[in-house]
Amino acid sequence: MTRTSYRAMWLIIPVILGIYVSVRLVGAISQGSFLSYVxxxxxxxxxxxxxxxxxxxxxxxxxxxxxxxxxxxYVFLENPAIGIATIIGSAVFQLTLVLAVPFWFxxxxxFDWKPVVRSALFxxxxxxxxxxxxxxxxxxxxxxxxxxxTYLGYxxxxxxxxxxxxGDTESHPSTPSLLPDWSRPVQRLSEWIDYCIPxxxxxxxxxxxxxxxxxxxxxxxxxxxxxxxxxxxxxSTVLALxxxxxxxxxxxxxxxxxxxxxxxxxxVIGNALGSNSFDILVSFAGASLIAAxxxxxxxxxxxxxxxxxxxxxxxxxxxxxxVLWMGRWRATRRSAIGLIGVYVAAIxxxxxxx
Numbered sequence: 370m371t372r373t374s375y376r377a378m379w380l381i382i383p384v385i386l387g388i389y390v391s392v393r394l395v396g397a398i399s400q401g402s403f404l405s406y407v408x409x410x411x412x413x414x415x416x417x418x419x420x421x422x423x424x425x426x427x428x429x430x431x432x433x434x435x436x437x438x439x440x441x442x443y444v445f446l447e448n449p450a451i452g453i454a455t456i457i458g459s460a461v462f463q464l465t466l467v468l469a470v471p472f473w474f475x476x477x478x479x480f481d482w483k484p485v486v487r488s489a490l491f492x493x494x495x496x497x498x499x500x501x502x503x504x505x506x507x508x509x510x511x512x513x514x515x516x517x518x519t520y521l522g523y524x525x526x527x528x529x530x531x532x533x534x535x536g537d538t539e540s541h542p543s544t545p546s547l548l549p550d551w552s553r554p555v556q557r558l559s560e561w562i563d564y565c566i567p568x569x570x571x572x573x574x575x576x577x578x579x580x581x582x583x584x585x586x587x588x589x590x591x592x593x594x595x596x597x598x599x600x601x602x603x604x605s606t607v608l609a610l611x612x613x614x615x616x617x618x619x620x621x622x623x624x625x626x627x628x629x630x631x632x633x634x635x636x637v638i639g640n641a642l643g644s645n646s647f648d649i650l651v652s653f654a655g656a657s658l659i660a661a662x663x664x665x666x667x668x669x670x671x672x673x674x675x676x677x678x679x680x681x682x683x684x685x686x687x688x689x690x691x692v693l694w695m696g697r698w699r700a701t702r703r704s705a706i707g708l709i710g711v712y713v714a715a716i717x718x719x720x721x722x723x
Contacts, residue, residue, distance in 0.1 A: 384593050384596055384600070387593045391586045391589045394582075406579060431644050431647045431651070431652050433583070433616075433617035434452075434459060434617055434648045434653075435651075435656055437451070437455045437613070437617060438453070438652055438656050438657065440452070442657050442660045442667070449660075449667050450670050451609050451613075452657070453503075453508075453669075453675055454609035454614075454673065454675065455617060456614075456652060456653050457614075457678045458610035458614025459617050459648065460648065460682055461614070461682060461685050462614050462615050462712065463618050463641050463644065463645055464641060464642075464645065464685060464686060464711075465685070465708045465711045465712035466618075466622075466708070467618060467622050468637070468641050468705075469709050469712075471626055471634070472700040472701065472704050472705040476700070477699050478700045479698060479699050480634035480699075480700065481635050481698075482698040484635055484638075484639060485639075485642070485690075485693065485698070486690075488639055489642055489686065489690050491646060492642045493686055493687070494519075495519070495650055496649065496679060496682055496683045496686060498516050498519065498649075498650075499679045500676060500683060503669070503675040503676045504676050506669045506671070506673075507666045509661060509665075510661040512661075513653075513654040513655075513657055513658045514654075514658060516653075516655075517650055517658060520647065520654075520655075523646070597612075607720065610678065610719050634700055678719065681715055681718045685711055689711055692708055
């Protein structure tokens, strides 16, 4: 090994440890106080599981994507494509791997296909709007405004036509962490967070604090992943579509595993589809609206090809719905394997065509 290789190896070790700590903390907040407040709002306003997944849980779990896009749009002025590329990549991750994990442990549980198809249709329409807006490589303010107000209209329609049962959301059994517990300091910090933000809702302000912490720790995770990619020489486009996207999707992974163990699969799928619609129409379009207006449009770099990336996302959505239909709307390991296959195919397409 050369001296440069040794230096890169020693630099990447603290980055990996930092990623581990951040992911553990995001998991602790997502599994604890955040889900408690989602249930509190759900029961307080008599919201069904599917709508709660698309509205409340989507708001919290999309905090990383909002932070990334705002940072890319208003700080990294020369490359606003990082934000939308991360959102597109995280959408593929959430539609496939984030659903595959709870499906693997689903034991054949049947879920209601109607809200799934409803959410998939709206999400497909959202992606079509993104493909249309990205066709010329420039996102204008009026185009982003159409995307943003489309979500507000859909959200209003959901609440007006919400007739699905809430389902059982009384308790939250402990969910085994997806990562081994190697560090006592990390565990103590998680306990301190649980102490400061009680799981039983006592005041709505704690819900907002949990959202801020999810976004903050996820932002640290993403920043560390980006630094790690720079150390090993990974391009920003590939990093945003793959590693950055996966890092920003940690809250969805943890929250969906916890909900799946309670049997709330409609909320799991609603969150996977609803949070992605939220990311395109709010995390990107809504958060970028002011910048696009002030600059006369957000110009994407020539080599970003967001039109091609969004087209691959639309293909992945269609195949995912087909996998769920072929599985007869059941959470099985066969469906989980199919979802993993869709992820591999989509990422390979990104690496090959973009």
